Amino acid sequence: MNLIVANESHFKYAQDICDTIAESAKVRGTGIAKRTPEYIQRKLSNGNAVLALDGDKFAGFCYIEVWGHEKFVANSGLIVHPDYRGQGLAKSIKAKIFELSRKKFPDAKIFGITTGLAVMKINYELGYKPVTFSELTDDPEFWKGCQTCKNFDILTRTEQKMCLCTGMLYDANNKKKTVEVKEVNSKAFTRLKSIKENLFLRKKEEKSKS
Numbered sequence: 001m002n003l004i005v006a007n008e009s010h011f012k013y014a015q016d017i018c019d020t021i022a023e024s025a026k027v028r029g030t031g032i033a034k035r036t037p038e039y040i041q042r043k044l045s046n047g048n049a050v051l052a053l054d055g056d057k058f059a060g061f062c063y064i065e066v067w068g069h070e071k072f073v074a075n076s077g078l079i080v081h082p083d084y085r086g087q088g089l090a091k092s093i094k095a096k097i098f099e100l101s102r103k104k105f106p107d108a109k110i111f112g113i114t115t116g117l118a119v120m121k122i123n124y125e126l127g128y129k130p131v132t133f134s135e136l137t138d139d140p141e142f143w144k145g146c147q148t149c150k151n152f153d154i155l156t157r158t159e160q161k162m163c164l165c166t167g168m169l170y171d172a173n174n175k176k177k178t179v180e181v182k183e184v185n186s187k188a189f190t191r192l193k194s195i196k197e198n199l200f201l202r203k204k205e206e207k208s209k210s
């Protein structure tokens, strides 16, 4: 498996990446910010993406987004092709994109929002902490990305304070103050997610009935 910082020579993989992201979201039944092949290609050409290739077969992908005048960066669009899951590939891709983010944007806080336990675990091990949305970028362009998510009405209803996703943040400046905790509490996260789903999705159903 080859983990590389992608460039224009990898444009041919953009459609495959988009299709795999869209297919996986459909299978999971969760919301997702939609990406077009053109958007992915922009990430490839500015050196802000990591691609995992098995020979010349697409195996995984993740890219960097820059927000709030480089005060924040997000490592987004993580996808591992179904044929390559459960082998630690997502972990390696995230470690590589994290390292690239730290190198290219050393003063930026790194954040993500996710409903996925796997991503939560990986981020936690990299030193991210769960935070409220108020700690994340207020760049409207970032939040616009949520418009294509099927849960967007929840975010609107809560005035962008919360949603089904959990916000996670890596702040290099706070690193020294934090205690080293390496194991994520999966049960707590799963319970939090189910509370949020009960709370937000029930309200949504009640609203649509009335």
Ligand SMILES: CC(C)(COP(=O)(O)OP(=O)(O)OC[C@H]1O[C@@H](n2cnc3c(N)ncnc32)[C@H](O)[C@@H]1OP(=O)(O)O)[C@@H](O)C(=O)NCCC(=O)NCCS
Pocket (backbone or CB within 6 Å): 024, 025, 077, 078, 079, 080, 081, 084, 085, 086, 087, 088, 089, 090, 091, 092, 113, 114, 115, 116, 117, 118, 119, 121, 122
């Ligand atoms: C989520 C995804 C990226 C994981 O890829 P992967 O290569 O199988 O993940 P890894 O093998 O590196 O696993 C990393 C950790 O997550 C755990 N994990 C992986 N898939 C999981 C799942 N579906 N549910 C819960 N935990 C999971 C692994 O057990 C491992 O934890 P450990 O270190 O405690 O053993 C992959 O399933 C995927 O592309 N899914 C669809 C897209 C998606 O959900 N992207 C995230 C958007 S927020």
